Amino acid sequence: MTADLARFLPRTREQMRLRGWAELDVLLVTGDGYVDHPSFGAAVIGRVLEARGWRVGILDVPELEPAGAGWQRLPAPLLFVGVTAGTIDSMVTNYTASKKKRRVDVYRPGGVSGRPNRATIAYTALARHHFPGVPVIVGGLEAGPRRLAYWDYWEERMRRSILVDAKADLLVWGMGERQSIAIAERLARGQDLTGIPGTCAVVRAADLPENARRVPSYEDLVADSDALIELFHAVREENSPSSRPLAQAHGERFVLQLPPSPPAPQAEVDSFYDLPYQRAWHPDHDRAGGIAALEPVRWSVNTHRGCMADCSFCSITFHQGRSIQSRSEASILKEVAALAGHHDFRGTITDVGGPTANMWGLGCKLLEKGEPCLGRDCLTPDPCPALRLDKTTEGYRRLLGLVRSQPGVKHAFVSSGIRYDMLRDRQGELLPLHHELVAHHVPGRMKLAPEHASDEVLAAMNKPRFAVYERYEQDYKDECRTAGKDQHLVNYFIVGHPGTGLPQAIELFEKLLERNYSPEQVQEFIPLPMTRACVQYVTGKDPLTLAELHVPRGERERRVQKALVRWKAPENRELVEGALREAGRKDLLARFHQAIGGARPRATREADLDLDPCG
Numbered sequence: 001m002t003a004d005l006a007r008f009l010p011r012t013r014e015q016m017r018l019r020g021w022a023e024l025d026v027l028l029v030t031g032d033g034y035v036d037h038p039s040f041g042a043a044v045i046g047r048v049l050e051a052r053g054w055r056v057g058i059l060d061v062p063e064l065e066p067a068g069a070g071w072q073r074l075p076a077p078l079l080f081v082g083v084t085a086g087t088i089d090s091m092v093t094n095y096t097a098s099k100k101k102r103r104v105d106v107y108r109p110g111g112v113s114g115r116p117n118r119a120t121i122a123y124t125a126l127a128r129h130h131f132p133g134v135p136v137i138v139g140g141l142e143a144g145p146r147r148l149a150y151w152d153y154w155e156e157r158m159r160r161s162i163l164v165d166a167k168a169d170l171l172v173w174g175m176g177e178r179q180s181i182a183i184a185e186r187l188a189r190g191q192d193l194t195g196i197p198g199t200c201a202v203v204r205a206a207d208l209p210e211n212a213r214r215v216p217s218y219e220d221l222v223a224d225s226d227a228l229i230e231l232f233h234a235v236r237e238e239n240s241p242s243s244r245p246l247a248q249a250h251g252e253r254f255v256l257q258l259p260p261s262p263p264a265p266q267a268e269v270d271s272f273y274d275l276p277y278q279r280a281w282h283p284d285h286d287r288a289g290g291i292a293a294l295e296p297v298r299w300s301v302n303t304h305r306g307c308m309a310d311c312s313f314c315s316i317t318f319h320q321g322r323s324i325q326s327r328s329e330a331s332i333l334k335e336v337a338a339l340a341g342h343h344d345f346r347g348t349i350t351d352v353g354g355p356t357a358n359m360w361g362l363g364c365k366l367l368e369k370g371e372p373c374l375g376r377d378c379l380t381p382d383p384c385p386a387l388r389l390d391k392t393t394e395g396y397r398r399l400l401g402l403v404r405s406q407p408g409v410k411h412a413f414v415s416s417g418i419r420y421d422m423l424r425d426r427q428g429e430l431l432p433l434h435h436e437l438v439a440h441h442v443p444g445r446m447k448l449a450p451e452h453a454s455d456e457v458l459a460a461m462n463k464p465r466f467a468v469y470e471r472y473e474q475d476y477k478d479e480c481r482t483a484g485k486d487q488h489l490v491n492y493f494i495v496g497h498p499g500t501g502l503p504q505a506i507e508l509f510e511k512l513l514e515r516n517y518s519p520e521q522v523q524e525f526i527p528l529p530m531t532r533a534c535v536q537y538v539t540g541k542d543p544l545t546l547a548e549l550h551v552p553r554g555e556r557e558r559r560v561q562k563a564l565v566r567w568k569a570p571e572n573r574e575l576v577e578g579a580l581r582e583a584g585r586k587d588l589l590a591r592f593h594q595a596i597g598g599a600r601p602r603a604t605r606e607a608d609l610d611l612d613p614c615g
């Protein structure tokens with residue numbers, strides 16, 4: 001056990017002594033149980049700092065120990081306390097989209113719930129109390145999208161920047177490796193933290209840079225929610241290394257957002273993943289039964305970060321960036337070899353992908369320099385001609401072939417979401433990658449995210465038209481039939497998204513009825529801060545077109561939309577019948593009764609997840 005513990009970053013004073021440490025340089029606080037794996041942000045930041053010689057401790061799930069004892073497990077650090085709510089926004093972790101308390105938290109030992117609401121704020125206050133005088137830095141997927149004033153879905157009101165409410169010294173937004181290194185180096189030299197790209201600070205008016213772009217203040221947003229449209233455009237336009245800082249007033253103070261640094265070159269991205277991760281939860285969590293969130297990714301390989309899809313409801317672009325930062329073949333194959341050599345490995349790589357699997361290596365000259373491209377969307381209505389689509393998808397096909405040919409690897413599956421609109425060449429013919437995926441890399445089910453069937457809703461979501469999905473769906477089924485493959489599609493759908501009224505919901509229902517398909521689970525829309533869909537939800541307008549949108553708000557309307565997707569569930573029959581009668585769709589009502597009458601319809605073979613692959 002001693003040898004195992006010594007391979008992890010310490011989470012107790014005794015484990016510090018195993019490493020011969022009397023002090024810590026950096027202490028990372030997280031609401032997740034400590035999992036030493038590159039899919040968990042606190043572990044990545046800890047390993048990156050460790051690789052540069054800093055002594056790092058992990059203070060995870062401190063509230064699980066009574067009377068504040070968790071905060072005594074490790075001493076105050078010399079440089080700073082880094083705070084993150086965890087891998088996912090704490091409110092999404094604690095509550096369903098219908099605002100009901102979740103009973104299980106898969107990111108914590110034994111699935112025990114109890115993470116603080118708005119954990120970034122709660123942990124910062126406790127860090128101030130237990131480690132007085134030590135700088136506190138906040139970051140992660142909860143803090144980053146809330147760096148400026150934002151709409152809070154859980155309270156249905158505007159809230160101040162999380163940096164102001166948390167009273168932290170600095171906020172890191174985006175992927176935080178470079179910022180964390182710069183913060184540690186500056187504090188070690190006794191320097192201040194001003195001017196670090198990809199950070200936010202609270203400053204006085206006199207300290208604002210001359211070129212700062214002032215955006216609607218917190219008070220402006222409270223007074224007029226339409227000011228969110230102006231704020232959305234400012235954040236979207238000033239999102240490159242050459243951008244101006246953004247300044248947002250909160251009373252007499254300002255939150256100053258500095259532009260990001262340029263995208264990391266491949267060698268630097270490799271260095272973040274080539275660190276000695278144990279790919280396991282900390283042994284201290286064995287007694288509780290471990291941490292369930294590790295299991296889906298334990299034998300996976302993350303090939304890249306970033307997403308250029310710009311789906312309206314998704315915050316990945318605001319966190320990981322629009323530019324695809326890919327690992328090299330050598331780095332990926334090195335990780336595959338390490339997995340294959342693990343004593344518990346049984347021959348299956350469960351995923352070779354990222355936020356969208358077939359974006360590995362994808363880009364254009366502008367994105368690779370980190371420069372904005374606001375003239376058109378990368379993928380809609382069709383993939384941009386500037387993207388090296390054919391060349392890079394061929395590179396991903398080659399990569400998959402190399403992975404599955406490694407000694408000890410029996411299967412190399414792609415379980416990440418696939419962009420089906422990126423599987424054709426400029427002439428509309430299917431790319432070789434499609435054939436390779438069907439032949440070798442589908443673990444029984446391919447994950448696709450059409451999200452809806454109504455083209456009106458899909459336009460609001462910034463997703464391809466449903467006809468694009470239907471064309472690929474038929475090609476996939478034909479290919480599986482020809483190859484003798486018993487493989488299926490997992491389809492992700494969202495209900496309650498802005499633009500979805502009863503006619504659009506019934507349009508989706510009709511498409512599902514045609515397929516005799518009723519997913520067991522479906523994602524309910526949550527307006528995540530900074531996203532286009534959040535602005536749509538709050539204002540009832542699309543910020544890019546200013547078109548007015550219907551916004552489903554009441555619980556019943558969302559329940560009806562969900563029932564129309566899960567139409568085979570017996571408890572939804574009355575809601576479905578009522579919706580079809582209200583819409584005057586007697587034809588569909590008859591088909592519905594025919595579908596559910598007589599012999600019980602077979603359960604759908606497709607397994608669906610609680611969360612959409614785009615987050």
